[in-house]
Amino acid sequence: MTEVNFSVGLDPESIQADISINCFLNSFLRESKAVTWQKSSANQEVAIVPLNNGQQLIYIPVSYHSALGIHEYQLPLKLVSQSEKSEEKLLNFNEFLQLIINDVDIVGDLTNEQKSIFIQRVVESRANTQAAIAARDNLQAIYSGELNFAQAEQGLIAGHSVHPAPKSREQFSEEDARLFAPEHQAKFALYWFAVSPSITITDSTGHYGISERIQQLLTADTQLSEAVFGKVPENYLLLPVHPWQAKLLLNTADIQQYQERGLLVNLGAIGENWYPTSSTRSLYSPGLPYMLKFSLSVKLTNSIRNLSLKEVIRGTRLQQVFDTEKLCSFGQQYASFKVMQEPAFIGLINSEGEVIAESLVALRDNLLMHTPQEEAVVLATLTQQHPLAADSLIADRVKTVASHKNISISQAAKYWFNQYCKYVVEPLFALQANYGIVLLAHQQNIVLKMERGEPVGMYYRDCQGTGYTELAYQLFPEQLIDDAQMPENFWNEDKVRRYFPYYLIINSTYNTIAAVSSRCAVSEVDLLHILHGCLKQLQSQGVQDSFCLDFVLQNATLRSKGNFFCYLQNYNENSIPDPAVIYFDLENPIAKIEQLASAKNTSTKKTVSEVM
Structure with missing residues (x-):
């Protein structure tokens, strides 16, 4: 096998780090059965990917080799021919991506559509990460010193460290990302709907009903309480809605019919600012008693992020289990371990009485309500x-x-x-x-x-x-x-x-x-x-x-x-x-x-x- 010296022939300025590529390569190398490892002439660990039945080799050097598969890489990559001349070529990431996606021994027999979708998502994810990095006025601030909860949540710029496209989000436009993505340090007011109980599905466990929990949010958010004063019909419930999701819901036939019949009143975007956390669909507002986890009809990494009724019920169920005396001894032994419980949820049903999954929102206890600057x-x-x-x-x-x-x-x-x-x-x-x-x-x-x-x-x-x-x-x-x-x-x-x-x-x-x-x-x-x-x-x-x-x-x-x-x-x-x-x-x-x-x-x- 050809021995490659990565310290020779490279301009030092061309040796790069790229965390989005690291995430991709970590996932690829962990799962690929074709990859082998060898030491370079400079005693550097190098992953080797064979192409075209071994006629060509891609060399992937690492600056930190992890036995657990969380490597740090030294770019660029190198393509080496196994011919007598041992021709070498430096590869950029897009060239590498094209080479492996078209080698059936590496990725299997894929359709052209599968290849196209995969490449598009991976390239988009990398571009999203680069855009988030470029938008940071002080990037180093998230890598040094204490961070509070909001800063840390919005400091996750790369996403899953072992995933080919950790910042893919297909339904979001670039403008949507700037407005709603945590890595862009977004903050925004929620939409609020006033809804008739007849079109809702709710549950709340513990000492408070759903209306009391919503009232707790109103009491803590004076901007919200002042904005809705006199605008909520008697006995109607307030439903918080993510602003991106609100646009989707307001274009559905059921919601439009509810508005026409007066069963749903769109109060618009009002109240305190909320910060999207690292999951994007869960929001946090310092000083308020609950965080909110929404359905968000966006494919983030591996799945569309809509809640289901079964999932929100799990939150209320877990709260009930933790409220039992049997867990008292656990709470005493592990007093520093806390669960951010999700004791309540609210959503809408359609004209057939079925849950509108896209409308569901779970209320999550904000255990940092009184200590928002805690590390x-x-x-x-x-x-x-x-x-x-x-x-x-x-x-x-x-x-x-x-x-x-x-x-x-x-x-x-x-x-x-x-x-x-x-x-x-x-x-x-x-x-x-x-x-x-x-x-x-x-x-x-x-x-x-x-x-x-x-x-x-x-x-x-x-x-x-x-x-x-x-x-x-x-x-x-x-x-x-x-x-x-x-x-x-x-x-x-x-x-x-x-x-x-x-x-x-x-x-x-x-x-x-x-x-x-x-x-x-x-x-x-x-x-x-x-x-x-x-x-x-x-x-x-x-x-x-x-x-x-x-x-x-x-x-x-x-x-x-x-x-x-x-x-x-x-x-x-x-x-x-x-x-x-x-x-x-x-x-x-x-x-x-x-x-x-x-x-x-x-x-x-x-x-x-x-x-x-």
């Missing part, structure tokens, strides 16, 4: 790579801890990650293993509460990603009695083993490990040892149901979502009959540590490094 940072923003190949925010916070505690950066990295395990990994696994409550904690569902740069607590959000095992049905029979209507809420062992470790371990924790290791003088193996120790300690405490914990500690592979090929095949993740088809086996390094620990091997660290 509460979504994990995805903490771990995202820097577009100029500088330190990530998580590296900055680790170095802050090192300075504050007067310890080395390596020591601070281990301490920081240990705190992460204590406040994130342990309580989430404890909920699953001791109570049968499954919370799918991917990077955008984990908000870390921090002080002076170190984790001191966690907020979990997004209650649609929840489920219950047999243990939960035994512990909470009254709260889950109606779940016969929603059989997908019951998670058997196979389902838990597939999804729970993917979200918490592969999606969230692997990204955390790689982000810390790449910049903080600590190996991924060292951090994996800390993770293994956290899980092992929980296991040793004698949990109620250890099947998933045992699986993560012992199984040779974990199931990983295949974002690259899911997106390539144009699947809608929320509507395919069996989402399991987009998952594949990924090697589990935690199990290797477990095997070596069981054997009491005194050279564990070195051995694990070698086998990874």
Whole structure:
């Protein structure tokens, strides 16, 4: 095989970093069976992609090689012919994209339409990321120092770190993105409809009904209360609507008929500004008692982001479960772990009495209402790579801890990650293993509460990603009695083993490990040892149901979502009959540590490094 020296023949200014390309390549290299790795003549790790039955090779050099698959890349790429002359050509990203999408051995047998859609979305996603970066007056501000919740949510400029098109949003125009996308630091007033109860579907659990919860928003938002005064017909409910979604709804036949009949009054865009959070469809307004999660009929990454009735009911169900006395001991043991509950929802029904999914909105408890300046940072923003190949925010916070505690950066990295395990990994696994409550904690569902740069607590959000095992049905029979209507809420062992470790371990924790290791003088193996120790300690405490914990500690592979090929095949993740088809086996390094620990091997660290 041709040996390539990437330090020769390149103008230093042409060596680039591009976080959108990094996200694409991470997903591609993780899933592609054709890729191999070798060392360059400069001892640099290089991924090699064969083309045309090996007649040509694409060389992808990395500036940081991650055993967990979260690499940092050194662009440009290089195309090398395997002919005697060993011809070489530097590749830009679009050329690379065309080469791999037309090689059947790499991507399979695709139609021209599939290829065209995929390329268009990937190119658009990259352009969206570049536009968001260019629009930032002070890009470095989201990579250094404390961020409050709103700043961190709107600081996620790249999106999913292992996805070919993490900032694709097909139905949004460029103007829509500037107005409504979090990475553009958008803020806007909501539309409000006054609606007859006869055309609504609502639920609210706990001490307040839906009208009381809406009134709480009115009381906290004086602009809104003054604007609607005298304009709401007696006994009508107020329905908040995302302004982009409002335009869609107002063009539907049902809504137009409701307006004509006086059952719905469009009050327009009024009240305080709301900030789109990292998910785009969930909005936050500092000082108000609720965040709002809307249906948004936009395809963001793998799916159209409309809520369903079953999903919003899950929010009220989870609140009911957490209100039980059985979870009191959990709350005492993990007092710094909080769930941003979704205790209520409201939406419209059509003339046939069916739910208009596009109108649904869930009310989410704003646990930061009284502390809007608290350092509460979504994990995805903490771990995202820097577009100029500088330190990530998580590296900055680790170095802050090192300075504050007067310890080395390596020591601070281990301490920081240990705190992460204590406040994130342990309580989430404890909920699953001791109570049968499954919370799918991917990077955008984990908000870390921090002080002076170190984790001191966690907020979990997004209650649609929840489920219950047999243990939960035994512990909470009254709260889950109606779940016969929603059989997908019951998670058997196979389902838990597939999804729970993917979200918490592969999606969230692997990204955390790689982000810390790449910049903080600590190996991924060292951090994996800390993770293994956290899980092992929980296991040793004698949990109620250890099947998933045992699986993560012992199984040779974990199931990983295949974002690259899911997106390539144009699947809608929320509507395919069996989402399991987009998952594949990924090697589990935690199990290797477990095997070596069981054997009491005194050279564990070195051995694990070698086998990874």
